[in-house]
Amino acid sequence: MILVLVTLVHVIVCLFLIAVVLLQSGASADLAAAFGGGLGSQTAFGPRAGANILTKLTTWCAILFMLSSFMLAIISTRHGGGGNRGSVLGNEKSAPAKTAPAK
16 A cells, blocks of 8 residues: 555656746746857856746655655565565576596
8 A cells, every 4th residue: 555655656756846846947048049149158067047936846746755765665675575476587597516536
């Protein structure tokens, strides 16, 4: 039950994170920067703008995405997802030990 709940939260947060990132404008989204006119005012990573609601939502969505990813990894290993149950070679016997050839 908890695995389904965390997976559902993970998918919703993932879709919301994609939407929030796509709604944001780029660092140099003005028309002058497209033609090289905005080079004098930019720093190494673009102009630093104040944190608006989209950047805060992006930060919180990323935090929730990471936490739900960790929770899914922990839950799946504790419920038998990390064992040999799903392995292709889980039921195969190991090769016999090689012995020295007879002289």
